[in-house]
Amino acid sequence: MIEFINVTKHYPGRRHVLRELNLQLGKGEMALLTGPSGAGKSTLLKLLTRLEAVSHGTLRVAGVDLATLRRRHIPAYRRRVGVVFQDHKLLMDRTVYANVALTLQVAGMSARQLDHRVRAALDKVGLGEHWREFPETLSGGEQQRVGIARAIVHTPEILLADEPTGNLDPELSSEILDMFRDFYRHGTTVLVATHDQGQVDRMGVRTLHLAHGQLQEKA
Amino acid sequence: MSLHIRLQALGNARDTLLRQPIATALTIIALAVVFALPVGLFTALSNLQQLLASWHNQAQISLYLHDDASPQAVAQLRRQLQQSPGVVAVRFVDKNRALADFQRYAGMTAAIQTLGENPLPASLIVELNPLAQSPSSLEAQVQQWSHEPIVRSAQSDLKWVARLQAIVALGTRAVYILAILLALGAVLVMGNTIRLHIEQRRDEIEISSLVGATKSFIRRPFLYQGLIQGILAGFLAWLIVAIAFAILQGPVNHLASLYGTSFPLHALTVGEGFLLVLISAALGWLGSLVAVGRHLNNTVS
Numbered sequence: 297m298i299e300f301i302n303v304t305k306h307y308p309g310r311r312h313v314l315r316e317l318n319l320q321l322g323k324g325e326m327a328l329l330t331g332p333s334g335a336g337k338s339t340l341l342k343l344l345t346r347l348e349a350v351s352h353g354t355l356r357v358a359g360v361d362l363a364t365l366r367r368r369h370i371p372a373y374r375r376r377v378g379v380v381f382q383d384h385k386l387l388m389d390r391t392v393y394a395n396v397a398l399t400l401q402v403a404g405m406s407a408r409q410l411d412h413r414v415r416a417a418l419d420k421v422g423l424g425e426h427w428r429e430f431p432e433t434l435s436g437g438e439q440q441r442v443g444i445a446r447a448i449v450h451t452p453e454i455l456l457a458d459e460p461t462g463n464l465d466p467e468l469s470s471e472i473l474d475m476f477r478d479f480y481r482h483g484t485t486v487l488v489a490t491h492d493q494g495q496v497d498r499m500g501v502r503t504l505h506l507a508h509g510q511l512q513e514k515a
Numbered sequence: 516m517s518l519h520i521r522l523q524a525l526g527n528a529r530d531t532l533l534r535q536p537i538a539t540a541l542t543i544i545a546l547a548v549v550f551a552l553p554v555g556l557f558t559a560l561s562n563l564q565q566l567l568a569s570w571h572n573q574a575q576i577s578l579y580l581h582d583d584a585s586p587q588a589v590a591q592l593r594r595q596l597q598q599s600p601g602v603v604a605v606r607f608v609d610k611n612r613a614l615a616d617f618q619r620y621a622g623m624t625a626a627i628q629t630l631g632e633n634p635l636p637a638s639l640i641v642e643l644n645p646l647a648q649s650p651s652s653l654e655a656q657v658q659q660w661s662h663e664p665i666v667r668s669a670q671s672d673l674k675w676v677a678r679l680q681a682i683v684a685l686g687t688r689a690v691y692i693l694a695i696l697l698a699l700g701a702v703l704v705m706g707n708t709i710r711l712h713i714e715q716r717r718d719e720i721e722i723s724s725l726v727g728a729t730k731s732f733i734r735r736p737f738l739y740q741g742l743i744q745g746i747l748a749g750f751l752a753w754l755i756v757a758i759a760f761a762i763l764q765g766p767v768n769h770l771a772s773l774y775g776t777s778f779p780l781h782a783l784t785v786g787e788g789f790l791l792v793l794i795s796a797a798l799g800w801l802g803s804l805v806a807v808g809r810h811l812n813n814t815v816s
């Protein structure tokens with residue numbers, strides 16, 4: 297599903313962040329991405345959301361060659377992926393419902409078509425009751441769950457998350473990561489960056505360690 | 516593309532405008548004033564042209580006829596003149612009438628009577644719309660008329676017509692320049708307003724882009740905002756011009772009555788009004804298109 301072949305990434309005027317990196321993540325697999333701060337975890341995920349372009353090498357996701365993907369095809373590609381951010385990136389002036397519906401609206405779905413999907417996604421993250429509220433009135437963990445609902449409402453093939461528990465206490469972190477594991481068990485390919493070692497040990501899933509621009513499998 | 520996407524974008528644009536009602540109203544009023552100014556001047560100019568066109572008894576050409584011209588020949592020339600472009604009326608003044616007029620104006624009854632015979636020629640008086648033709652083509656036409664066999668000589672004061680036309684041409688061009696400058700101003704006002712909206716909604720644009728919104732999806736609400744504001748500004752400008760002309764009608768009536776005439780002002784016709792709305796809608800759209808083109812690329816990858 298996700299295939300890095302000798303991928304190198306450097307930002308303009310900077311040394312290499314990723315060098316000749318290789319990774320295979322099969323359909324329906326889950327992996328945690330760890331590594332020290334500045335190792336390039338976010339960069340690796342940005343390549344997958346096509347916020348950044350690879351410098352050299354081949355990156356294929358769900359049959360799409362991201363190295364040669366045309367600009368105008370990026371939106372269609374992004375609609376096949378779900379992304380969760382550490383700072384959740386919610387729109388504070390829109391209701392929980394509207395935040396989640398956005399993903400389906402940009403895909404051209406009408407208000408009637410998207411309604412039951414939005415409700416189902418909110419139920420999945422346990423926020424079915426809160427759909428009318430504004431994100432400000434929610435706790436940090438609840439806000440992050442809105443972000444997750446927004447990332448999965450269109451049932452993406454791939455779910456990516458960049459430190460989704462970075463701002464949460466351990467108990468809430470476990471809850472959120474269990475949620476990701478749940479999606480994985482239901483067939484979604486999941487890649488989560490985290491530097492929370494306690495959670496990594498607890499989860500017991502495949503772990504990839506990023507350091508010096510290269511990936512290492514951890515037992 | 517399906518209708519609900521457009522409706523959604525339209526709703527989005529409407530919500531954005533209503534969320535900041537005062538800023539929106541100020542933008543629309545500013546645009547309306549910008550539009551009302553040249554439109555008001557154009558309309559005033561067209562009223563002026565109508566007024567000038569009604570002054571045809573001031574743009575006269577006298578064609579003095581040979582004494583031996585037959586009534587049939589005179590009648591035929593008169594018909595021919597009446598069909599010429601820009602001719603409002605043709606009057607025939609026979610010799611007796613010419614003498615009577617001369618005596619009345621000049622008061623030289625005695626002197627004329629000593630001549631025994633009426634020395635004044637009959638004439639055809641041609642009244643022209645002074646704005647219907649250029650001075651040079653008018654000149655050429657007078658030349659042609661003066662060579663008619665029954666015409667002895669022609670007398671005209673075309674300098675006056677030339678000056679008048681020059682003034683009207685100057686006014687028209689000045690208003691055109693003003694209109695172009697103000698249209699540019701309108702585009703800039705709209706562009707700046709939309710730029711502010713884009714700045715305010717960077718988060719939304721960024722997140723929409725991240726979840727797979729296309730550029731046109733992101734652009735559309737902003738373009739609709741420009742369109743809506745342009746349309747509303749067009750209607751408001753129409754209203755402003757109509758009110759201004761209604762206010763001016765009283766003094767104009769008074770002034771006209773001092774000249775012993777009446778002059779009804781013509782504000783915009785319905786067709787012109789909708790043209791105004793169409794143009795302002797297009798300028799609103801264009802302004803937001805410029806802003807979106809310049810400021811969206813920074814955000815959307």
Ligand SMILES: Nc1ncnc2c1ncn2[C@@H]1O[C@H](COP(=O)(O)OP(=O)(O)OP(=O)(O)O)[C@@H](O)[C@H]1O
Nearest residue numbers: 307310313331332333334335336337338339340491
């Ligand atoms: N847009 C950018 N332009 C230039 N350099 C960048 C940019 N983004 C990241 N970098 C650099 O690339 C390197 C990797 O950054 P990245 O954010 O991917 O690390 P990370 O593993 O996510 O770190 P953290 O755990 O702190 O989030 C860093 O040295 C960073 O300074």
Ligand SMILES: [Mg+2]
Nearest residue numbers: 337338339458
């Ligand atoms: Mg990071």
